[in-house]
Amino acid sequence: MVQIVNNKLFSGISPKELLEATYKASENFQVRAFFEAKEEILKTGKYSEQEFYEILDTMIDAETERKIVLDQLRGKKPLFLEEITKSIKAFLAENVIRDVIYLKEQGYVEEQVEIKTKTVIKKIKGEEKEVEEKEYFYRYQVKEVPHDFTEHYFEPVSIVFDSGVCCYCGWCSSVCPVNAIEVTADNLEIDDNICMKCGLCFTVCPRSFSIDQAYQSIKKLDKSLTYSEKIGGYINAYTGTTTKDEIKKVRQDGGIVTSLLEYLLENKLVDAIIAVQHSSDLWRPEPIIIDDVKDLYKTGGTKYANAPSLKIIDQAKKYNKIAIVGVPCMMKAIEKGTLFPSGLPFFKNIKYKVGLFCMESFSYLDIIKLAKDKFNQDINELTKMNIDKGKFIITLKSGEELAVDLKEVQSYARDNCHYCEDLTSDYADISVGSIGSQSGYSSVITRSKEGEEIFKGAVDAGLIEYQNLKEVKPGQGLVERIAISKRKKCKPIILETQKE
Ligand SMILES: Cc1cc2nc3c(=O)[nH]c(=O)nc-3n(C[C@H](O)[C@H](O)[C@H](O)COP(=O)(O)OP(=O)(O)OC[C@H]3O[C@@H](n4cnc5c(N)ncnc54)[C@H](O)[C@@H]3O)c2cc1C
Ligand code: SF4
Ligand code: SF4
Ligand code: SF4
Incomplete structure (x- = not known):
């Protein structure tokens, strides 16, 4: 079965499943914060009304997709991202990967890390030596969460700045729908009177949560690329x-x-x-x-x-x-x-x-x-x-x-x-x-x-x-x-x- 929603394909998803997922998506805090701040967003002039609805639409689609991925992942043993993409066929493999990483941040999925040590031969100062190297393996599984669980709420990026890890790239400032963030080469300020606590800045910040596992798995799927642990x-x-x-x-x-x-x-x-x-x-x-x-x-x-x-x-x-x-x-x-x-x-x-x-x-x-x-x-x-x-x-x-x-x-x-x-x-x-x-x-x-x-x-x-x-x-x-x-x-x- 193929569902066409807002010109996007949700293939192999039953209408009931789609309806439930869309309903849950509309309750997502980011979607709600964005929707409720419509007037303030339009007032800043950053987006036209049409653009506002286009953004909202894509946010709901992405969240709906995540809810479906979550449902399909439930009850499965811990799996590598590559294995998950093989077991969930409804969406593009790279979408499933990014969804699992996001679901982890939302608190639904846990990441299990296994560390193995292997011995490799390396040339050190011209001499071949045996060196121990660690290898990391990441698996993902849906968590058992209580019935009244509320998904994690993303803070504004002041938390990144206060932790001393902001690299001052400026991205959050461009993305903030209400222009609440001012970034310079060595400072970041958020106007709390304007901020609508949507957490979008946190979502896109390179210093909030890691996308390294998603990146590696997505790149490895692309057979036109050579993948190197060193240079990507x-x-x-x-x-x-x-x-x-x-x-x-x-x-x-x-x-x-x-x-x-x-x-x-x-x-x-x-x-x-x-x-x-x-x-x-x-x-x-x-x-x-x-x-x-x-x-x-x-x-x-x-x-x-x-x-x-x-x-x-x-x-x-x-x-x-x-x-x-x-x-x-x-x-x-x-x-x-x-x-x-x-x-x-x-x-x-x-x-x-x-x-x-x-x-x-x-x-x-x-x-x-x-x-x-x-x-x-x-x-x-x-x-x-x-x-x-x-x-x-x-x-x-x-x-x-x-x-x-x-x-x-x-x-x-x-x-x-x-x-x-x-x-x-x-x-x-x-x-x-x-x-x-x-x-x-x-x-x-x-x-x-x-x-x-x-x-x-x-x-x-x-x-x-x-x-x-x-x-x-x-x-x-x-x-x-x-x-x-x-x-x-x-x-x-x-x-x-x-x-x-
Ligand atoms: C902060 C910094 C550190 C670097 N460290 C290394 C290093 O450790 N090893 C290494 O191999 N290469 C490093 N590079 C890259 C290297 O210095 C050259 O930029 C690169 O080799 C391109 O040279 P080019 O002659 O082709 O560039 P050009 O044709 O001279 O063009 C340079 C481009 O870099 C952009 N640019 C210059 N400064 C900045 C900046 N601060 N932020 C963003 N964009 C900028 C300019 O807008 C311009 O478009 C670094 C670059 C920067 C900005
Ligand atoms: S790329 Fe890394 S090393 Fe270079 S300026 Fe940004 S944070 Fe610093
Ligand atoms: S996006 Fe993150 S790293 Fe970049 S300026 Fe904003 S808080 Fe700093
Ligand atoms: S500062 Fe961050 S949380 Fe606040 S409105 Fe802007 S993007 Fe949303």
Whole structure:
């Protein structure tokens, strides 16, 4: 039997089952909070009435689907996500996976973790040694809950901020339907008088609950991808450089990012791009919307201070198709918005995610301090900062380069970066960094059909020259080694309520 509800298919579900699930979905706290705040939401002007109902509609559909998945999972023994997708055929496998993870957060499903130890042979300082490695296995089962159980309520993201783990990506601020959140590069404030306690900000925040298990299982389903524990799911890995002299003047490494963005704008694959430029304070990055190629070059080059780029996404709503450049935590934030609460009902115009590699970032004030302490330089004298071959390197206006060991500057990095496990922007369509490539080149990892297409499109347009990353030294091996060491060092995120 196939039910068509709001143009979506609920196949193999009986009308009774569907009706009950829809009724339960309408009682969900997020759906209710959103519905009840209709007037306030429309007053902010963020969404038109039609958009408001479209969002509500997708929220109810997603919640209905979850209730059906919950019912079909009841009474089953603990199962791996892959096994669950085989046993529940009513929905796409990736939907079932995201539903189970969300049901866990709602308090209906428990996650059981089994740890096994295996012995592997590793080359350490040229010598082969036996090393013990832990492997983690995650299974999921519906919990026995009391009859009067109420599903978990999601807090606003002040809880993430108060726990000291907010990475200031800015996503919650764009998503909040009543504009209650103000995020800067180092602060987050919620206006309690406006907040309607819908918890949507918490749902999409990359630092609230983890989507790592969902991500891994979904990527493993996609047979067009190679899945690596170190660098995530990918199609190809390249090393490349721009062919354009104007881009060479402003680029950080291979100028790949600027070349890709130029290709996207010139070929009208997007109407606008969200990137960062220097603000009136040199080296303090400022998020910017670019809709004209002539403004693109001012975004070239890495600013190592963080900027909450995602907070301006809602300002780009007027464009039909946009691309976003950002660090891994931002790519994860958008992916979370795509999975939850209902398949990216908020900013459907995001077409391409161009991710950067990122080991850590710094607050603007700490960058100034670093330049003074380690190089005895005023920040305004710097024309470039770079991390290469284990060194933090600055270039002065005179052209002189000064370097210190990377270890010496690591204490200046933001604390909240220590909760970040992703070096290579696993959640992007295409990821770009310097590790693995020669100077003047960037390492590029394509992770989706779209990412591969735009890379090859820019190559065909004569903007980029490339080779396979495995054909060069230090190559993909180094990217993988540094990526896994970042994962191992990452601190677990514990929110204030979980500490009690
Ligand atoms: C904070 C930070 C840390 C990094 N750490 C590493 C690292 O450890 N290892 C590594 O291999 N690579 C790292 N990178 C990536 C690397 O510095 C280059 O950005 C990447 O190699 C692309 O070079 P490109 O020449 O192709 O980019 P370009 O063509 O020069 O374009 C650079 C793009 O980066 C964007 N950008 C610059 N600064 C920021 C920022 N603060 N936030 C968001 N977007 C920004 C610009 O908008 C521009 O679109 C880091 C980047 C950042 C922003
Ligand atoms: S969405 Fe980003 S800015 Fe907002 S609380 Fe989470 S990490 Fe911080
Ligand atoms: S701050 Fe968060 S909980 Fe409050 S209205 Fe905005 S999105 Fe909803
Ligand atoms: S290390 Fe992680 S949290 Fe810090 S800026 Fe980079 S991606 Fe964001």
